[in-house]
Amino acid sequence: MKILKLFLIIIIIFNFTKINSAENNNDLVNKISKNIRCLICQGQSIYDSQSDFSISMKLLIKKKLEEGLNEKEIYDFLKDKYGQWISYNPEFNKKTFILWILPILLFIIGGAILFNKLFVKKY
Amino acid sequence: MKNKIILITLLLFFSFCLIVLFKGLNNSNEYIPENTYQTLKEFKLKDLYSDNEISSDKIFVNSDYYILNIWASWCGPCRKEHPKLMELSKKTSVKFIGINYRDNPKNAKNFINKFGNPYSFIFVDMNGIISIELGAYGVPETFIINKDKKIIKKFIGFLDDKSFNEINSILK
Amino acid sequence: MLGSIWAYYELGWGGFWFWDPVENVSLMPWLSLTALLHCILVLEKKKILTSWTVVLSMATFILSVSGTFLVRSGILNSVHTFANDPERGLFILFFLFFLIFLCLIVFSVFNKKHNDETIKINFLSKETSILINNWFMMYFLSVVLIGTLYPIFLEVLTNEKISVGPPFYYKLILPFLIPFLIFMSAVSYLKWIKSEFKKLEIEIILLFIISFLISFLIFKKFGFESLIIGILTPFAFYLFLNTIKDFLLNKQNNFSQKISHFGFSFLILSILLNSIFSSEIITNLKVGEKFSFKGGTIIFNSLKENNGKNYKSIIGDFEIKDNKNGFTKLNPELRIYNQPLIVTSEADIKTSLFSDKFLVMNSVKNNEYFNVRYQIKPFMIWIWISTLILVIGGFFSLIKKLYEK
Numbered sequence: 001m002k003i004l005k006l007f008l009i010i011i012i013i014f015n016f017t018k019i020n021s022a023e024n025n026n027d028l029v030n031k032i033s034k035n036i037r038c039l040i041c042q043g044q045s046i047y048d049s050q051s052d053f054s055i056s057m058k059l060l061i062k063k064k065l066e067e068g069l070n071e072k073e074i075y076d077f078l079k080d081k082y083g084q085w086i087s088y089n090p091e092f093n094k095k096t097f098i099l100w101i102l103p104i105l106l107f108i109i110g111g112a113i114l115f116n117k118l119f120v121k122k123y
Numbered sequence: 124m125k126n127k128i129i130l131i132t133l134l135l136f137f138s139f140c141l142i143v144l145f146k147g148l149n150n151s152n153e154y155i156p157e158n159t160y161q162t163l164k165e166f167k168l169k170d171l172y173s174d175n176e177i178s179s180d181k182i183f184v185n186s187d188y189y190i191l192n193i194w195a196s197w198c199g200p201c202r203k204e205h206p207k208l209m210e211l212s213k214k215t216s217v218k219f220i221g222i223n224y225r226d227n228p229k230n231a232k233n234f235i236n237k238f239g240n241p242y243s244f245i246f247v248d249m250n251g252i253i254s255i256e257l258g259a260y261g262v263p264e265t266f267i268i269n270k271d272k273k274i275i276k277k278f279i280g281f282l283d284d285k286s287f288n289e290i291n292s293i294l295k
Numbered sequence: 296m297l298g299s300i301w302a303y304y305e306l307g308w309g310g311f312w313f314w315d316p317v318e319n320v321s322l323m324p325w326l327s328l329t330a331l332l333h334c335i336l337v338l339e340k341k342k343i344l345t346s347w348t349v350v351l352s353m354a355t356f357i358l359s360v361s362g363t364f365l366v367r368s369g370i371l372n373s374v375h376t377f378a379n380d381p382e383r384g385l386f387i388l389f390f391l392f393f394l395i396f397l398c399l400i401v402f403s404v405f406n407k408k409h410n411d412e413t414i415k416i417n418f419l420s421k422e423t424s425i426l427i428n429n430w431f432m433m434y435f436l437s438v439v440l441i442g443t444l445y446p447i448f449l450e451v452l453t454n455e456k457i458s459v460g461p462p463f464y465y466k467l468i469l470p471f472l473i474p475f476l477i478f479m480s481a482v483s484y485l486k487w488i489k490s491e492f493k494k495l496e497i498e499i500i501l502l503f504i505i506s507f508l509i510s511f512l513i514f515k516k517f518g519f520e521s522l523i524i525g526i527l528t529p530f531a532f533y534l535f536l537n538t539i540k541d542f543l544l545n546k547q548n549n550f551s552q553k554i555s556h557f558g559f560s561f562l563i564l565s566i567l568l569n570s571i572f573s574s575e576i577i578t579n580l581k582v583g584e585k586f587s588f589k590g591g592t593i594i595f596n597s598l599k600e601n602n603g604k605n606y607k608s609i610i611g612d613f614e615i616k617d618n619k620n621g622f623t624k625l626n627p628e629l630r631i632y633n634q635p636l637i638v639t640s641e642a643d644i645k646t647s648l649f650s651d652k653f654l655v656m657n658s659v660k661n662n663e664y665f666n667v668r669y670q671i672k673p674f675m676i677w678i679w680i681s682t683l684i685l686v687i688g689g690f691f692s693l694i695k696k697l698y699e700k
Contacts, residue, residue, distance in 0.1 A: 030575065037458050040260050043315055045460070048308055050640070050657050050666075052225060053261050056251030063252060081258050088460025095455060099445045103467055107434045114426055130403045134396065141392045147370050147447045148384050 025065050032061055032074055035088045045088065163272040166253045168246035171223055171231060182244050183272055186218040188294055191266040192242070193254050195226040196234035198262040200281035205238050207287055212241035215294055221245040224254050224262050267293055296682045304644060309653055309670050311678065314461045316371040319443045320362040323436055327355040330432035332689060337425045339696070346406055353398040357391070364391050370447060424482045431475045438467045469523045476530040476563070479556060480537045502540065506532035513571070528567050534560040551695060555688025561681035565674045572673045579664040591617040593669055606632040611656050611665065625654040651675040
């Protein structure tokens, strides 16, 4: 359809004129902290928590950033030390692929059922 | 017939969920990561008494085992476990090393003067970063380190009698 | 919504949604309830989807009860779990599964095979759009459900603990929001697809261009952090403009739908704009110090002490000077309760029509410094208002049903 083509063209043009804002270290510390669990709290990230552990962790993250590690390396470092539980972003591995795949699988199955109901003629 | 199969499948599935959740209820909420048993990495911190920065490599020498205890003067459980630490330090020949965590040096020195010094050396970790890098969550925490600088046991929290017995048996 | 308001205003957490298990658990019945509501709208005209509607009703109720279980039993690690009573949890667990099994049996016994299949559903019709709505709703529901329950199952089965938090939910939900918004926008055009399409085309393209233009201007000035947000925002604007256009121009009489869909698009837009434009400054200040940032200056004037009934409070006197030389007074508080000894931090929030100013202070151990967190959160009040509109719309449709009876 003509409209669809027009939409696609606009989206593509749009994408080429995007600007990504540069992040300084402080913003990065905040961004990473929001994804790290405070291990002595009940369900808070170290960004939200004011506990000693969280404050020390935030300083540690800042130190690592200044040492030149990038975001992914810091997550890996923390997960290496404290285990998977500390990161709010679950990995995609043998044990967790069901977590990620199952909703999408259900979506596809739902789509198939709908398709069946709507487009397949029943007599 | 098809409906019966679906029904039985669903019943089985929910029974499975029930069992899992039932077991889940009885799981404890405590979390001790498995990667704690690593080699002690070198760190540099100031000495409580001389204010000079010293490397851990210079302190963790000449002992079969080391007991690394993270403590603070404001920490209640640290106070509670301190007498036992004193007792242990007198009984064994292993080196006790303390890390004073996020504390005021004056208060730390007062604490030691009042309750005794089991440590052959006390590091000062003002912002807590080195302790965190060791894998500690807070105070008190105690590590048993062997002469190859490998962390062989970690105790989170206050050392009760059971923990002390465990330490004793490891040190033998 | 009330929980979010409480977390934001009273607890001073600086946010309104954290994907905490308890929050998720209260969201889930709402998702299935929304799907159910849309189903009922179909049901009143044609006798199809009856079995599915029944399933949804049972699911909504079961989700509410499972919510009680997850929160009160202590099985989940959450900021909201205060009562960790495994015994009570056991009772609720058995009650919950008794319900589930009961529903299964009742459904299988009493479900009559309706003549669903012989009624062909016209492809481009209201029924299809409801089905698509349900399809997406069930997907969002499954994301939240699986994200919340998976850690429990994994831990019981493999003894491994993982955390599922915001990154998971955003990665799975945001991309699917885009087609969802497109479908919602398309709904208003359904009746006209066959006839006056030419006239429609101009409308569609015009609104589309306007949406992209606005988004482009926003991004040019502020940038954004992800591609998904970049595409999501123009479509959110598009839906928003569409619902307004529906209100003003279209003569259809589904008033409650207009209100709800307007509320929904407004909510999505407010949340998006809020997350793009929010900024935060964290710094340590002593009394009398100032801190300058791009938008202005934080001035820490003084501390006042106050004695309440069962607490002592320390109130910080702050002033924020912005670039236009306007002053905002903010007074965050630290309360020291004595029985038991707990220190809480009360944020001070100044709400205005376009943005909230949020300030919270925490004492830094062994120091005269205070850790000061200042946030500018635009459009916060619109998030609450749009949710209210959304709910009112749903309410209207229910009342209309009762009235018509």
